[in-house]
Amino acid sequence: MRWSQTFIPTMKEIPSDAEVPSHQLMLRAGFIRQLMAGAYTYLPLGVRALKKAEAIVRQEMDATGALEVLMPALQPIDLFDRTGRKEAFGNVLINFNVRRGDRNVHLALGPTHEEVVTDLMSRHISSHRQMPLTVYQIQTKFRNEERPRFGILRTSEFLMKDAYSFHSSLESLNDVYQKMYRAYCRIFARCGLDYLPVEAESGPIGGDASHEFMIPAANGEDRIVFCKKTNYAANLERAETGRKAAAIVTSGDARPVAKLHTPNVGSIETVCKLLKCKPEKMVKTLIFLADDKPVAVLLRGDHEANEGKIRRALSVSRLEMADPATILEVTGAAVGFAGPVGIKCPIFADHDVPFVVNAITGANEGDYHLANVNVGRDYVLETTFDLRNAAAGDPSPRGDGTLELVHGIEVGHVFKLGTKYSVAMDAMFDDETENRQPIIMGCYGIGVNRILAGLAETRHDEQGLIWPLSIAPYEVIVSVIGANETETLTAADAFYGELMSAGVDVLLDDRDLRPGVKFKDADLIGIPLRVNFGGKGLKEGVVELKWRTSPDSERIPVTDALKSVLDQLARRRQSDAASLPSR
RNA sequence: CGGGAUGUAGCUCAGCUUGGCUAGAGCGCCUGGUUUGGGACCAGGAAGUCGCAGGUUCGAAUCCUGUCAUCCCGACCA
Structure with missing residues (x-):
């Protein structure tokens, strides 16, 4: 492609409403433009990069034996009623009525396709002999995000690869799950991402096991913990702490309880400031309604509650923060002064709580806290959680090692769904013994846009984007220096033609601009290999090859230029491929 | 949905506090010229319902009310 013939609107300045690097750079480099919050147009460069990511996903999916299909984005709302996900998605599910003749038809725009694909397969599969079977699609999903943000990291319309597998046995599900897991590793590695597979919550989608594929990045919305030594990695939502229930004994250093006047000071932060203590010396008491019954949850002052863990520990299905009236009832005080001593509801404590000796807690009395509160003497715990x-x-939790905490961008998620959808939608098959069984399912998603966002977020410098060869919209840019000289332009054009004939994705910067402008633009859009063609070099019979990642350029006789570019590209592809995980 | 910020030319922003000349600058764009290896220089030019609606006033980009949009924090989120 000739730059003069395409549409690459680069910008020198940073648009004021872009804050994260991926958003700023993709705007400045002319990959995207915003239509509204959470909706972006992909310009020619953006589309080319997106298509390359798509092609890698497609190749690796095909290699697992998954079959490509294309399902409608428009879906009848009844499907979501049947699985209960109309309610689960709530406002996130975009749905509306349209008129057809004298009828109203209630439709949804698919946020994902479990319902549609289960409906499809329930009509097709009747025997265990028809499975395993895996289908996938690459298709636009719609979600009315409460708060779209960070440019293309979280949008209300996005390109997703979603795959669904169907099985007659758990062994078969596990087998395909492993295959998909390995395919995902290859996909993200081929895309040049530093990915981290982590144990994950399966969320409202249901099922009993799942992994997320995360790109560690400062601006990621998820938080993940990992331990290099023991190879443990998990989403913070589900990460175990590696602590265990220990014997609960009153410390020998326990001092007498003291009552402190703390007027209008209810939060951990303000109490610490007033009493000049550290949050880890406090025990905070959170009042929840667990299946509508009040319970107190004790945590060390600097720790965060994990509602999923609490729900599981208490074996309840619904958990919510208690309202002020309930808090007043069980503690006798307003919000902010709850404590374990004398509280009128069951207490559940985290593993770390008994180790806080001479703790500061709420006094269950407005404007008062207690100091030197100790387990065993002042309140009783049977065990901890x-x-x-x-x-x-x-x-x-996997042995001798320490957890690190980082932010991550979720680019992929694999689930073992089990029979949640097949039971809800009556998708059954006959097993070997002619027993009717619900089909066992798995599902596997990749956010294709997020591959680009993740790359832009993690691979850039002060000059601009740095695409890997596999995703770059063009592999090579030929920057013509002195494009106003017919001879130079003709020669560059011939060179560009040869590269194209050799199958290279090449962009010819034929614009009649000063060299500095062209170099800045080439760096900004992040093309891996640049060939400086013309100017001083050509008079001496050489062109210059410069990799985006290298500070120096290499001078090559113009007669060897084609061979050299092809060789270097081949070598780079080879070294990229060498480190890929096996299928 | 709660909190905060912003909205003036394609982009970045000034002007608003204390209402008053014809609403400005840089970049970009157009014309001409000089330049040409890391975002050149000179001269001339085009481009704006000051987000929108209402109000106060002799007079509103500026003050008031409402509204819309965007961004950030939180809540929520496969």
Whole structure:
């Protein structure tokens, strides 16, 4: 493609409403433009990069034996009523009525396709002999995100690869799950991403096992913990802390309880400021309604509650923060002064709580706190639970190691769904013994746009984007220096033709601009290999090859230029391929 | 949905506090010229319902009310 013939609107300045690097750079480099919050147009460069990511996903999916299909984005709302996900998605599910003749038809725009694909397969599959079977599609999904943000990291319309597998046995599901897991590793590696597979919550989608594929990045919306030594990695939502229930004994250093006047000071932060203590010397008491019954959850002051863990520890299905009236009822005080001593509801404590000696807690009396509160003497615990988010510095749950905490961008997610959807939608098959069984399912998603966002977020410098060869919209840019000289332009044009004939994705910067402008633009859009063609070099019979990642350029006789570019590209592809995980 | 910020030319922003000349600058764009290896220089030019609606006033980009949009934090989120 000739630059003069395409549409690459680069910008020198950073648009004021872009904050994260991927958003700023993709705007400046002319990959995307915003239509509204959470909706972006992909310009020619953006589309080319997106298509390359798509092609890699497609190749690796095909290699697993998954079959490509294309399902409608428009879906009848009844499907979501049948699985209960109309309610689960709530406002996130975009749905509306349209008129057809004298009828109203209630439709949804697919946020994902479990319902549609289960409906499809329930009509097709009747025997165990027809499975395993895996289908996938690459298609636009719609979600009315409450708060779209960070440019293309979270949008209300996005390109997703979603795959669904169907099985007659758990062994078969596990087998395909492993295949998909390995395919995902290859996909993200081929895309040049530093990915981290982590144990994950399966969320409202249901099922009993799942992994997320994360790109560690400062602006990621998820938090993940990992331990290099023990190889443990998990989403913070589900990460174990590596702590265990220990014997509960009153410390020998226990001092007498003291009552402190703390007027209008209810939060951990303000109490610490007033009493000049550290949050880890406090025990905070959170009042929840667990299946509508009030319970107190004790945590060390610097720890965060994990509602999923609390729900599981208490074996309840519904858990919510208690309202002020309930808090007043069980503590006798307003919000902010709850404590374990004398509270009128069951107490559940995190593993770390008994180790806080001479703790500061709420006094269950407005404007008062207690100091020197100790387990055993002042309140009683039978055992402790894992109720909190893991934190940096916690021991690894997989042996001798320490957890680190980083932010991550979720680019992929694999689930073992089990029979949630097949039961809800009556998708059954006959097994070997002619027993009717619900089909066992798995599902596997990749956010294709997020591959680009993740790359832009993690691979850039002060000059601009740095695409890997596999995703770059063009592999090579030929920057013509002195494009106003007919001879130079003709020669560059011939060179560009040869590269194209050799199958290279090449962009010819034929614009009649000063060299500095062209170099800045080439760096900004992040093309891996640049050939400086013309100017001083050509008079001496050489062109210059410069990799985006290298500070120096290499001078090559113009007669060897084609061979050299092809050789270097081949070598780079080879070294990229060498480090890929096997299928 | 709660909190905060912003909206003036294609982009970045000034002007608003204390209402008053014809609403400005840089970049970009157009014309001409000089330049040509890391975002050149000179001269001339085009481009704006000051987000929108209402109000106060002799007079509103500026003050008031409402509204819309965007961004950030939180809640929520496969």
